[in-house]
Amino acid sequence: MTIDPSHRITIVDVAHQANVSAGTVSNALTGKRPVAEDTRARIMQAIRDLGYQPNLLARGLVNQRSQTLGIVASGLEYYGPSRTLIGIDQEANALGYSLLLELLHNPLESNVDALLNLLSARRVDGIIWSVHDIGNNRSWVAPERLKQLPPIVFLTMNPQPDVTIMNPDSYQGAQMATQHLLELGRRTIGMISGPLLWWEARERLRGWRECLQASGREASDDLVVTGDWKAGSGEAGLITLLEKRPEIDALFVANDDMAMGVLRAAHRMGKCVPEDIAVVGYDNMPTAPYFWPALTTVRPRLLDMGKEAIQTLHRMVEAKRLGRDMPEPEVLTFGPELMVRESTVGFSRVDG
């Protein structure tokens, strides 16, 4: 009948072929109302014969939902963010969502209106905001703005009222790292921090400081150097730090990249790790066990966090769809784990 090859097969083509109406085909496909067994078989056969594929745009239009979640992320070239994304993807797939990915070029950017409008226009069912909390790039987050948007879950954000947030517990991670160094009998524990514009960097700094203070140790400012998360700043950081405070015998470094730079600087200066200086990193990059020496580091549970974020978002989406009242906004915190390796305990005790 139709010989036009550019004609895409629609549900009414299938209906014709199977001698039923479009509505019946729809019922057979969605299973929302009963269809007799033999007509269902005819329909399925017609679908196969014609190679029919439903148009999810049309379905989304009438259903008022796209089965799509908007993911706003940044820093994907780093291990942490991409790991989080993988968790997000796995869980979203399991729940039948597709992901609309928007990468934020410059995460300091606080003018995100165009982006939010785009996601709204595409009618995403919900949004995961996986951009680090830096400077005032969260200034747009306010109840009246959120009301115009689909449900949102924020990742890694300084808690604030009326917002649903998932956080890796940087504060606790820093405490665990510092406590570990204290238990090893280290006297003077320095820190190389991330940029203090970053909320997470401030949390890690706070964890270090409060842990030291709690055990009556010094946590003064000249034990801290601020880096930029990159290895180079770790390398420079160690040099600066040892000039100021040569007696430092342990270091908590706010991420593994900078820790790698620290290790390199130590080698160059002829310092032994961990004998002269013990080093703890943060992130547990897959290569951390193969640093020289293997790096003791804090492992945040990012995969879990990504999955939980999607589950929570899904609940919010469903509540909205069914007209129930939203779950109460909450802050979920994911405790990290300390991976002890050579850079703190030496070669004897690890790696048989």
Added chain:
Amino acid sequence: MTIDPSHRITIVDVAHQANVSAGTVSNALTGKRPVAEDTRARIMQAIRDLGYQPNLLARGLVNQRSQTLGIVASGLEYYGPSRTLIGIDQEANALGYSLLLELLHNPLESNVDALLNLLSARRVDGIIWSVHDIGNNRSWVAPERLKQLPPIVFLTMNPQPDVTIMNPDSYQGAQMATQHLLELGRRTIGMISGPLLWWEARERLRGWRECLQASGREASDDLVVTGDWKAGSGEAGLITLLEKRPEIDALFVANDDMAMGVLRAAHRMGKCVPEDIAVVGYDNMPTAPYFWPALTTVRPRLLDMGKEAIQTLHRMVEAKRLGRDMPEPEVLTFGPELMVRESTVGFSRVDG
């Protein structure tokens, strides 16, 4: 008039408010036909007053395109794939596309029909297939299958007829690495390869072998050990290799992660790099300059490749939309760059 708060503002609401018809609002928004200046102003005012946001699902339905590209990727936890994705995202945004991301859990999976059907059903305008070519996971790629799908660009794939492909030139990269080692006067150049199921791994191996053969050197099988891309296999690989061939004085390692393991093994065995063994990696991870010693490595141009992939795909999409004939399928190859650092030339010549 409408007090129902759950009512989403549509184009006809705007039309009412501005005392025009829906068609006119559409014309004003798309700019496809002229609209008088004062009515346009009225319309824009109404849009602002009501907070109207166009429904891109509806627009996609009637326009027969979604302004969306499907990105199928895997291995996002590694540097290379995420870097490629960033290039893809940048260029796609510039051309007005959004990205529908589908991560392939197991890239060996060759049954990708469900995934392709989903992307078709969502009416993506085109697809970027950014999954590594492993085993027979490309067996589904055949002209008759491709004909049912939106335009596709494949990344990193063994060339085959009638398919558009972007490739980082692994063969050339491996040759550059090996040639560099030869020029440094190294005698016996081993290799730690990636898994040979991977097309890229085979290309790198071929580059190493043919470069050696071209200069009359040995390239026998016992100079090669196969790893799994991970640092651990590099560490084990060096040990195995030196047991078989203790005279090895240089090593080409198929990626930086494994090279890191090699460096670690060298330290453990008391071998000096580069004095005893020179090492070249592949990928140029951001941390490569901070390895101990800093790693000489091959830098593939992944960002460029991602961008070019989108541009090419865009041309294919437009050709299809306008009913022109498709651009001829082609294979584009991106030449890499050698980053020379301490692990081959020592500390004197780099890093002042």
Added chain:
DNA sequence: AAATCTCCATAAAACGTTTTAAGATGGGCA
């Protein structure tokens, strides 16, 4: 035998846009 149920199928309306074909308005020209 009539009335009532079940079960299944359908036609038509909706979802929110763009596009098509046609119409209205007013000005210029003969």
Added chain:
DNA sequence: TGCCCATCTTAAAACGTTTTATGGAGATTT
């Protein structure tokens, strides 16, 4: 005045689904 033309608008039809209200056939009850 009558005609044509340019410029702007519009009503209605599409796009491909799902849903709503309706209907018809047979089985079951009264």
